[in-house]
Amino acid sequence: MNFPGYRMRRMRRTPALRAMIRETKLSPEDLIMPYFVREGEGIERPIASMPGNSQLSIDCLVARAGESVALGVPAVILFGIPEVKDPLGRSGSGPESVVYRAIQALKSAHPELVVIADVCLCEYTDHGHCGAITERRDGQPDVDNDVTLDLLTEMAVSYAEAGADIVAPSDMMDGRVAAIRGGLDAGGLSEIPIMAYSAKFASSFYGPFRDAAESPPQFGDRKTYQMDPANAEEALREVGLDIEEGADIVMVKPALPYLDLIHQVRERFGYPLAAYNVSGEFAMIKAAAQAGWLDERAAALEGLLSIKRAGADLILTYWANDAARWLA
Numbered sequence: 367m368n369f370p371g372y373r374m375r376r377m378r379r380t381p382a383l384r385a386m387i388r389e390t391k392l393s394p395e396d397l398i399m400p401y402f403v404r405e406g407e408g409i410e411r412p413i414a415s416m417p418g419n420s421q422l423s424i425d426c427l428v429a430r431a432g433e434s435v436a437l438g439v440p441a442v443i444l445f446g447i448p449e450v451k452d453p454l455g456r457s458g459s460g461p462e463s464v465v466y467r468a469i470q471a472l473k474s475a476h477p478e479l480v481v482i483a484d485v486c487l488c489e490y491t492d493h494g495h496c497g498a499i500t501e502r503r504d505g506q507p508d509v510d511n512d513v514t515l516d517l518l519t520e521m522a523v524s525y526a527e528a529g530a531d532i533v534a535p536s537d538m539m540d541g542r543v544a545a546i547r548g549g550l551d552a553g554g555l556s557e558i559p560i561m562a563y564s565a566k567f568a569s570s571f572y573g574p575f576r577d578a579a580e581s582p583p584q585f586g587d588r589k590t591y592q593m594d595p596a597n598a599e600e601a602l603r604e605v606g607l608d609i610e611e612g613a614d615i616v617m618v619k620p621a622l623p624y625l626d627l628i629h630q631v632r633e634r635f636g637y638p639l640a641a642y643n644v645s646g647e648f649a650m651i652k653a654a655a656q657a658g659w660l661d662e663r664a665a666a667l668e669g670l671l672s673i674k675r676a677g678a679d680l681i682l683t684y685w686a687n688d689a690a691r692w693l694a
């Protein structure tokens with residue numbers, strides 16, 4: 367039936383009617399809150415480019431994560447800011463590392479909280495790249511894929527031993543999911559899932575995060591390992607490989623500029639899917655809201671809802687706590 371017999375506006379007449387036919391629902395359970403942890407005590411160092419977010423010492427992290435728990439946000443993901451950096455990112459692994467101790471503290475204070483450990487070297491290397499550096503045949507420096515696999519595996523195993531519920535490699539080395547899976551299984555940690563940053567693009571939207579994590583590359587860029595924003599087929603190939611290698615959750619990152627891929631990964635693989643609403647997506651709306659140009663709450667919730675509508679099951683977002691509050 368067509369107009370005038372059929373009228374789309376009938377079911378839009380009242381809030382209750384609109385709610386009855388709402389197809390997508392956003393809930394706090396869908397959200398994962400990122401936190402940045404550093405050494406010290408009583409430290410909450412605000413991140414200028416990400417208003418409302420801070421670098422936190424472990425004690426403050428435990429308190430903040432308590433807010434997430436109270437708001438019904440089921441999971442957090444941790445990024446570490448170490449005191450010392452070296453070419454191999456050694457300070458990122460082992461019982462001395464800040465994330466290791468943060469995981470232990472979080473799990474003992476909030477046993478029900480799902481603690482996800484981001485696994486990558488860029489916060490811990492003095493050159494800021496996501497792996498060990500080697501010299502190519504043309505004399506240019508580049509990240510050495512296979513050497514990096516061992517370093518990532520060591521890091522992932524150490525975080526799992528600390529009590530992390532999920533490990534999440536964000537480095538984009540080839541073969542890292544299989545390497546980490548092998549390391550976890552050999553270490554008696556076969557129950558620990560891997561959330562793989564599968565289709566992670568070399569994006570300009572990571573700018574504020576690199577301030578927050580003090581991790582910008584000191585030379586060059588990440589284009590020899592992160593993906594070309596032009597490539598969708600390749601992104602699907604990346605996702606397929608990570609699934610074959612044993613990923614339990616796959617991810618598309620960033621989220622809003624890549625909704626087409628979130629949708630395609632959902633359709634093609636029907637696999638648990640996360641999307642990372644990254645720092646630049648957050649900063650844009652924050653800045654526009656501060657200028658009085660748009661309503662932060664409405665814009666943020668619309669973006670998050672759209673990421674879900676596109677097909678994501680889980681959303682990593684700096685609005686996780688605020689969104690849970692708004693949805694309550």
Ligand code: PBG
Nearest residue numbers: 486488536571572575644645646
């Ligand atoms: C590190 C990492 C990055 C992000 C998550 N893990 C930055 C990068 O790859 O440069 C970005 C997150 C964000 O922008 O919110 N590998």
